[in-house]
Amino acid sequence: MADHGLFGPRSVTWRVMGEPILLVGGLRALLMQGLHPRAMRGVLQHSSLMDPSEAWSRFVRTTEFVRIRTYGSHAEVERAARRVRKIHSSLTAHDPDTGEEYRLDEPEALRWVHVGEVDSYLSVARRGGVRLTDAEADTFVAEWRRAAEVVGLAPDSVPGTVAEMRDYIEAQRPGLRFVPEAAHPLRLSLNAPLPLILTPLRPALPALTLLAFATMPRWARRLYGLPATPVGDLWATATLRALHTGLGLVPAQVRYSPAAREARRIMAA
Numbered sequence: 001m002a003d004h005g006l007f008g009p010r011s012v013t014w015r016v017m018g019e020p021i022l023l024v025g026g027l028r029a030l031l032m033q034g035l036h037p038r039a040m041r042g043v044l045q046h047s048s049l050m051d052p053s054e055a056w057s058r059f060v061r062t063t064e065f066v067r068i069r070t071y072g073s074h075a076e077v078e079r080a081a082r083r084v085r086k087i088h089s090s091l092t093a094h095d096p097d098t099g100e101e102y103r104l105d106e107p108e109a110l111r112w113v114h115v116g117e118v119d120s121y122l123s124v125a126r127r128g129g130v131r132l133t134d135a136e137a138d139t140f141v142a143e144w145r146r147a148a149e150v151v152g153l154a155p156d157s158v159p160g161t162v163a164e165m166r167d168y169i170e171a172q173r174p175g176l177r178f179v180p181e182a183a184h185p186l187r188l189s190l191n192a193p194l195p196l197i198l199t200p201l202r203p204a205l206p207a208l209t210l211l212a213f214a215t216m217p218r219w220a221r222r223l224y225g226l227p228a229t230p231v232g233d234l235w236a237t238a239t240l241r242a243l244h245t246g247l248g249l250v251p252a253q254v255r256y257s258p259a260a261r262e263a264r265r266i267m268a269a
Contacts, residue, residue: 002266003073006147009267012132012140016125017070018260021244025124026066027212031185032116035176035223038102039109042093044182046104069147071259081150088152110151114158115168118144122162124215128240137162169217178223185209186226211239 088105145155159165214236218228
């Protein structure tokens with residue numbers, strides 16, 4: 001019997017995550033993570049995220065982790081999970097607001113990162129025109145409880161429906177802000193280094209970052225010091241729809257990553 005990992009061909013996750021437009025969802029997830037002071041400081045104090053010479057390699061590692069978690073076998077997922085949990089459990093960060101030292105596997109921060117990721121993928125997919133019923137959206141959120149377990153969270157400690165996810169985000173809002181020591185992501189995207197082969201894509205990075213910002217809730221954009229109006233919401237939705245439609249005209253062998261193409265082949269079998 002084939003080992004399709006955490007989700008498999010009947011999952012909503014496989015159907016959604018292969019869409020190229022989810023690149024915007026990944027950027028949005030990072031922006032949502034950046035509003036949790038302790039999560040962001042854990043990144044700043046132990047990551048090469050802000051080092052221009054290391055930014056691309058870190059992005060590649062993160063992308064590979066997402067690929068394995070989504071499409072890898074149970075053995076591949078477990079190997080990746082052990083690696084991530086070992087790193088998180090061995091590192092601490094300093095909170096200048098309280099003077100405390102805290103571990104990077106602190107459940108509250110991990111939970112916010114998880115929910116920000118799920119909410120971002122789902123929001124971008126639906127606004128971009130990926131067809132999902134409300135029941136399928138709830139299933140997507142519930143499926144991702146398996147992903148929460150990968151980083152060390154108890155599955156029942158994270159939201160299992162869209163409504164639960166919205167309630168959780170609303171409850172976290174009072175403690176969210178953009179920490180002053182972090183570089184603004186929009187400014188950072190203007191100088192993001194790329195491998196030589198991808199240099200022609202450099203002009204698109206600020207536009208994609210701006211689009212990711214525009215897909216966030218208005219309160220989140222305000223925390224980043226950006227305008228938050230209904231016009232921005234409409235622009236984001238229209239742009240996502242146009243982008244998703246345009247990508248739909250690209251041949252599948254080009255549009256989808258190798259892992260997503262294989263998943264679609266299995267789903268169609």
